[in-house]
Amino acid sequence: MARVDQRILAADSWFVRLTRWAPLLTVLLLVVPVMVGVAGVTAPAFGWLPALGGESLSLAPWVALWHTPGLGEMITMSLSTGLISTAVALVIVILFLGAFADSAAFVWLKRLLSPLLAVPHAAAAIGLAFLLAPSGLAMRLVSPGLSGQKVPPDYLFPGDPHGIALIAGLVVKEVPFLLLMSLAALPQCQAHHRRHLALSLGYSPVTAFLKGVLPSLYPLIRLPVYAVIAFASSNVDVAMILGPSTPPPLAVSVVRWLGDPDLSMRFMASAAALTQLAVTLMALGIWWCIEHAIRLLATPCLTDGQRHLGQRLGVVLGGGLTWLSAGLLCASLLGLVLWSLAAYWPFPASWPTPLTLANWRAALPGLLPAAGTTLALAVAATLLSTILVVGCLESESLHQRSMGKGATLVLYLPLLVPPVAFLYGLVQLQAQLFLMPGFVLVVVGHSLFVLPYVFLSLAESYRRLDPRWSQVAASLGKSHASIFLRVRLPLLLAPMATAMAVGLAVSIGQYLPTLLLGAGRLTTLTTEAVSLASGGDRRLTAIYALAQLALPAIGFALAIGLPRLLHRRRRALLT
Amino acid sequence: MPELRDTAGTSRRPLIFDGVSISLQETPLVSLSARIDAGEVVSVMGPSGVGKSTLLAFAAGFLAPAFHASGDVRLGDQSITSLPTSARRLGLLFQDALLFPHLSVAGNLAFGMPPSRHRRQRREVIDQALSDIGLEGFGERDPATLSGGQRARVALMRTLLSRPQAMLLDEPFSKLDATLRQEMRELVFGRIREYGLPALLVTHDRADAEAAAGPIIELSSASTGQTTSTWRSAQHARR
Numbered sequence: 001m002a003r004v005d006q007r008i009l010a011a012d013s014w015f016v017r018l019t020r021w022a023p024l025l026t027v028l029l030l031v032v033p034v035m036v037g038v039a040g041v042t043a044p045a046f047g048w049l050p051a052l053g054g055e056s057l058s059l060a061p062w063v064a065l066w067h068t069p070g071l072g073e074m075i076t077m078s079l080s081t082g083l084i085s086t087a088v089a090l091v092i093v094i095l096f097l098g099a100f101a102d103s104a105a106f107v108w109l110k111r112l113l114s115p116l117l118a119v120p121h122a123a124a125a126i127g128l129a130f131l132l133a134p135s136g137l138a139m140r141l142v143s144p145g146l147s148g149q150k151v152p153p154d155y156l157f158p159g160d161p162h163g164i165a166l167i168a169g170l171v172v173k174e175v176p177f178l179l180l181m182s183l184a185a186l187p188q189c190q191a192h193h194r195r196h197l198a199l200s201l202g203y204s205p206v207t208a209f210l211k212g213v214l215p216s217l218y219p220l221i222r223l224p225v226y227a228v229i230a231f232a233s234s235n236v237d238v239a240m241i242l243g244p245s246t247p248p249p250l251a252v253s254v255v256r257w258l259g260d261p262d263l264s265m266r267f268m269a270s271a272a273a274l275t276q277l278a279v280t281l282m283a284l285g286i287w288w289c290i291e292h293a294i295r296l297l298a299t300p301c302l303t304d305g306q307r308h309l310g311q312r313l314g315v316v317l318g319g320g321l322t323w324l325s326a327g328l329l330c331a332s333l334l335g336l337v338l339w340s341l342a343a344y345w346p347f348p349a350s351w352p353t354p355l356t357l358a359n360w361r362a363a364l365p366g367l368l369p370a371a372g373t374t375l376a377l378a379v380a381a382t383l384l385s386t387i388l389v390v391g392c393l394e395s396e397s398l399h400q401r402s403m404g405k406g407a408t409l410v411l412y413l414p415l416l417v418p419p420v421a422f423l424y425g426l427v428q429l430q431a432q433l434f435l436m437p438g439f440v441l442v443v444v445g446h447s448l449f450v451l452p453y454v455f456l457s458l459a460e461s462y463r464r465l466d467p468r469w470s471q472v473a474a475s476l477g478k479s480h481a482s483i484f485l486r487v488r489l490p491l492l493l494a495p496m497a498t499a500m501a502v503g504l505a506v507s508i509g510q511y512l513p514t515l516l517l518g519a520g521r522l523t524t525l526t527t528e529a530v531s532l533a534s535g536g537d538r539r540l541t542a543i544y545a546l547a548q549l550a551l552p553a554i555g556f557a558l559a560i561g562l563p564r565l566l567h568r569r570r571r572a573l574l575t
Numbered sequence: 576m577p578e579l580r581d582t583a584g585t586s587r588r589p590l591i592f593d594g595v596s597i598s599l600q601e602t603p604l605v606s607l608s609a610r611i612d613a614g615e616v617v618s619v620m621g622p623s624g625v626g627k628s629t630l631l632a633f634a635a636g637f638l639a640p641a642f643h644a645s646g647d648v649r650l651g652d653q654s655i656t657s658l659p660t661s662a663r664r665l666g667l668l669f670q671d672a673l674l675f676p677h678l679s680v681a682g683n684l685a686f687g688m689p690p691s692r693h694r695r696q697r698r699e700v701i702d703q704a705l706s707d708i709g710l711e712g713f714g715e716r717d718p719a720t721l722s723g724g725q726r727a728r729v730a731l732m733r734t735l736l737s738r739p740q741a742m743l744l745d746e747p748f749s750k751l752d753a754t755l756r757q758e759m760r761e762l763v764f765g766r767i768r769e770y771g772l773p774a775l776l777v778t779h780d781r782a783d784a785e786a787a788a789g790p791i792i793e794l795s796s797a798s799t800g801q802t803t804s805t806w807r808s809a810q811h812a813r814r
Contacts, residue, residue, distance in 0.1 A: 400639050468673055471637050474660035475667040476687035476737045483661075486686070490677040571719035572676035 015481035019398055022391020023407075026451065029388065030410050033448060037422025038277070040429040044270035051431065052263055061267035065275065068268070070247035075279055078249040081163045082233025082283045085170035090225060092171070092325065093178045095310075095318025097186075098209030101195060109322065110183065116176040116329055118501070118552040120509035122529050123545040125169045125241040127332025129158040130339060130538065132165070135347055137335040143348040152347055158242040166243040170232045172325045179322075181224040182217060184460055189216035203307045206314030211302050223408065226284055227415040233283040234276055234418030237511035237526070241533045250276050251420045255512070258424055270424070277421040284416075333549070339542035359539045366528075367547055374508055374524040374551060377439070381446035382503035385454045389499070392455070393462040394484060397470070402463075411455055414448040423516045437519035445513030446506075454503040461495035494563040494573070501559035505552035525551070587613045588651030590634075590741040590773035595646030597629055597638070604642075605630050605794060611741070611773035616764060618776045618784035621794030627777040631743050634775065635667060636660035650740050666739030666772070668747040668763070672726035674718035680705070680729055681714035687737030704732045708762075724755045731763055735770065742767055742774035748783055760786040 043049065047058035065071065100106045131137050134152035143149040158165035186192075191213045198208030234251045243249050248256075254276055257269035301309070339345075340359055342352030396402060423445065426435070435441055469491060473483045489496070511526050529544040567573040589612045596606035605626035611617045619627050632638045634648050637660055648656050655663045674683045684701045691697060705713055708728040718726060727747070734742070747763065748756045764787055767774045776787050784791045 466673075467637075468669055468671070469675070471635065471660065472667055472669070472673050473675075473686070474637070475635060475663070475665055475739075475743075476733070477661050477664060477689070478686075479661050480659075487675060491675075493677075567677060569679075570676055570717050572717075 015479070015484065016398060019391050019395035022388055022395055023403075026388045026392050027407075027410055029444070029447060030413055030451065033426055033444065034413055034417050034422045036429060036433075037425035038417065040425030040427075041270050041273045041421055042425070044267050044428060045274045047267060049267065049270075049428070052266060054267060061271040064268040065271045074247045074250040074253055075275070077163055077244065077247070078233050078251065078276070078279050079283050079286070081166050081170065081239075081243070081249060082229055082280075083286060085167045085174060085232045086225065086229045086287070088167070088321075089171045089174035089178055089228065092175050092318060092321045093182055094210075094214060095206065095314040096179070096322040097182060097318075098206035098214075098310075099314040099318040100322075101191070101205070101209065105319070109179070109326065112326060113176055113180055113183075114498070114556055115553065116326065117180060118505040118549075118556050119173070119329065119333070120505070120526060120548050120552065121169075121173055121235070122237045122241065122509065122511060122526050122533070123336070123549040124173050124329060124332060125158075125238045126529060126533050126541055126545040127336045128169050128172060128328060129165070129242055129533070130542065131328065131332045131335045132157050132168075137331065137338065137350070140348055140350040150348060159244050161244050161246075163244055163249070166239055166249070168328070169238050169242040170235075172329050173238075174228050174232065175322065175325045178221065178224060178228065181221050181456075184456075185217055185220035186213075188220060189213060191217065201307075204309075204311035206311045206318070207307055207309045210310060210314075215302065223412050226287070227412055229283050229287055230280050230416045230418060233280045234420055236420060237530050240530055250279055251418065254420050254424070255515075258427075258516075266428075270428070273418075273421045273424050276418050280416075280418045280421075333546075336542045336546050336549075339538050340546055342539060359543060363540055363543045367525075367543065370523050370525050370528050370544075371547055371551065373522055374526070374548075377442055377446055377514070377522070377524065378504045378507035378551070380439075380443045381450045381507045382454070382500050384443065385447050385451035385503050386458075386496070386500055388451060389455045389458055390462075390496075393459060394488075397462070397465075397467070398480060411452045415452055419449075419512050423512055427516050427519075437517060438521065439518075441517045442514055442522055445517040446510050449510060449513070450503045450506045453506045454499045457502045458492075458495055458499035461492060465491060491573070493566065494559075497559035497563055498556075501552070501555040504555040508548060508551050587771055588653075588740065588773075589613060590775065591647075591649040591651075592634070593647040593649060595630070595633065595644065595648065597626060597633055597642055597644045599642050606646075607792065608646075609790075609792065611775060611789075613771040613773055614768045616744075616767060616774040616776050616787035616789040618778060618787050618789060618791045619794060620778060620781065620784055620791055623779060625794045627779075627794060628745055631745050631775065631777050635665055635743055636663055664738070664740045666734035666737060666742045668730060668734060668742070668744045670746050670750045672718075672723075672730035674721075674726055674729055674733075676718060678718070679714065680710070680716045680718055680721070683718060683729060684733050684736055687733045689738060700736065704736055708732050723751060724759065727751060727755070727759050728762065731759075731766065735766060739772065742772050744774060744776040744778075746778050746780075746783075747776075749778070749780065756782075757786075764788070 044052075044054060045061055047054045047056060047060055096109075100109075129136075133139075134155055134157065136157075139147065139149065139152065147153070158169075191209075194212040194216075195205070195208050198212040199205065203211065236251050236255050239249045239252045243252060247253065250272065254269055254272045257265050257272060260266075260269070338352055341355045341357070343354050343356040343358065345352035392403075426445075427437075429435070430437055430441075465488065469487050470483050473487045474480075478486065508524075509526060510524075511530055514522055514524050514527050525544055525548040529541065529548050532541040532544055535541070564574060589610050591611070592607045592609045594606075594608055597604045607619070607630060609617055619630065621627055629638065629642060633642075633644050636655075636658065638644055646656075647654050655665075674680070675686065678686060681701050684704060685697060688697060688700065701714060702711075705711055708731070710725060710728065713721070713725070713729075718729070721729065744763070748759055751759055760783065774787075776783065776789075778784055
């Protein structure tokens with residue numbers, strides 16, 4: 001018996017040691033690149049970049065930036081599109097949750113949520129551009145019958161000077177994300193009971209939600225909201241496709257200046273990247289002020305006894321806009337399919353004739369290698385992230401200690417700091433840090449964004465798993481490693497598969513890390529789709545956007561199907 | 576059933592709680608000193624919240640780090656207090672059967688059996704065990720398709736097949752309906768005696784403790800918040 005004990009102890013020790021390292025490695029992976037990156041962009045912003053002859057500190061880059069025409073507009077554009085799109089998305093989500101909780105529509109939308117989330121930003125943006133452009137599907141459907149137009153009307157979309165197209169594109173992608181985060185948080189604030197209590201006191205559903213649930217829900221989704229603001233105020237790919245071009249939002253300009261053949265532009269670009277960081281912080285600051293003002297003003301309303309506040313508005317706006325954004329997204333995808341199959345599609349025709357696969361056949365030689373690179377990057381980043389996340393969660397359950405608030409902030413760090421600011425700093429330091437641009441570095445870059453999402457999507461299920469499963473298995477003589485492999489892993493197969501599908505989708509959608517850390521040498525579906533979108537070939541662009549969309553969709557299909565197949569004879573696991 | 580009898584032969588050591596005392600943030604919760612002989616069931620009773628299950632978690636080796644415990648748990652003269660759960664070889668039964676939903680009934684039984692290369696022999700032991708609890712031919716079934724009573728019996732058999740040195744029972748009958756409950760009590764206590772295992776039963780149902788026919792320890796919250804254990808029966812003096 002003594003020998004058996006030794007073996008169990010030995011098996012335990014390597015597994016326990018492994019899980020002990022996971023939290024540390026995770027923190028290092030998330031914090032170090034961001035910190036180093038910000039440092040790497042700060043030095044050249046003040047003239048220090050020996051490789052390019054900058055060996056003294058100066059404010060010259062800032063002066064140059066200051067004299068750039070349109071800087072003010074760029075900053076305003078970043079701030080306004082970031083804040084407005086977040087506000088619109090949040091209002092839609094809140095009103096929808098208030099008006100339709102527990103309804104049939106709610107159940108339906110919940111089912112649509114994962115696939116909608118899986119749509120990469122660039123694909124959604126391209127789809128939206130094709131749908132709403134003057135010669136897009138929407139205008140074709142009403143022409144010439146309703147609109148009387150025989151030639152495409154003259155309006156600027158995408159790329160309108162006020163950024164409305166950009167805001168629409170951001171909202172369409174942010175609504176599913178905020179909805180998902182809210183749904184995960186609702187049980188934590190006993191939303192169900194509170195709603196019923198308020199309804200029984202005579203409150204209308206929307207008012208019951210606004211006054212009874214929202215005050216506790218908002219603090220739980222605050223970080224995701226901040227992440228949305230940070231993304232919206234600093235994103236590059238959506239802005240390149242839908243945003244105005246003269247001048248574009250700041251982040252797009254930063255990327256342009258970074259890619260400028262004139263290397264001395266790098267100094268100014270660094271200053272601009274730091275400015276982007278400040279702009280995002282400013283956007284967060286403005287939001288924080290508005291948040292507090294609303295709380296101050298709304299607190300007395302909570303107890304004023306008014307029971308029907310916002311009810312009609314909630315039903316009309318919340319319902320209408322949610323379905324509008326879901327509908328826009330679906331219609332965009334349909335448009336992409338049509339464009340990819342169109343041989344000849346002159347303006348007011350709403351259906352291309354004939355349909356042909358020739359576009360696909362012609363695109364295939366370029367499409368396949370790009371898809372291969374995309375998939376390889378996504379699988380590597382997802383595996384790395386999942387292993388670290390599972391290690392963290394496993395260590396949490398082994399030591400029966402939950403993570404602190406600081407750890408949550410660390411998870412959100414890469415989502416809160418504008419990628420354009422720290423990724424460029426990393427590129428800057430590549431030579432000094434002996435980092436070879438290429439596959440490995442891009443995988444690490446993707447993991448910065450994949451890991452937080454994998455964590456957010458897996459943590460809830462992992463922590464909810466009944467600890468008695470492990471206790472029973474341990475009492476039957478199983479080591480920690482064996483319990484993990486033979487009990488916890490099979491029981492968590494479904495959420496684990498979903499988390500990995502989310503990870504794949506996030507990695508597939510990455511544009512900037514691939515571009516900057518891969519030194520332009522790695523071609524993925526996303527980098528191709530984004531660069532094609534600015535060209536004129538709608539058919540090829542549609543094909544790349546669809547391929548970019550198909551990969552995560554396949555991932556989600558597998559994530560749903562595989563656990564069901566493996567557990568087909570185990571009823572308790574088929575929920 | 577060769578393997579089962581083997582189990583009965585090896586374990587004749589008493590389970591001893593030597594000055595065990597558990598506190599939460601300086602507040603003493605529960606303390607116990609007891610010697611449980613082979614084949615004997617000691618029942619720990621008390622209202623919910625006095626720390627019965629905490630005591631069990633300490634004995635089994637998965638007490639949450641928030642608690643502070645002192646004292647020693649021994650099997651005969653071997654201290655198991657610092658061993659991990661997996662090395663203690665204490666069989667656990669909870670309120671729920673907790674049959675692993677991803678394994679078949681036979682898979683659940685095999686899960687706890689000591690490893691051996693003789694697949695056919697394992698198979699035979701499992702078949703024998705199943706017919707022993709009146710579930711002949713249930714091996715390939717999905718545990719989710721079993722009735723509550725059937726699940727409870729499989730859970731008991733899974734524990735016994737792992738050749739435990741002692742049993743820890745955490746309200747194992749409380750979720751069964753009345754008719755099943757009596758039947759399961761007889762089965763569980765009968766097997767414990769047959770295998771000669773010392774057992775600690777935690778319950779709030781007096782009928783459980785009486786059916787166990789062993790000493791009963793009452794845990795009660797004293798005014799100081801401290802829980803004291805009192806022997807209600809005279810069995811202690813017997814030793």
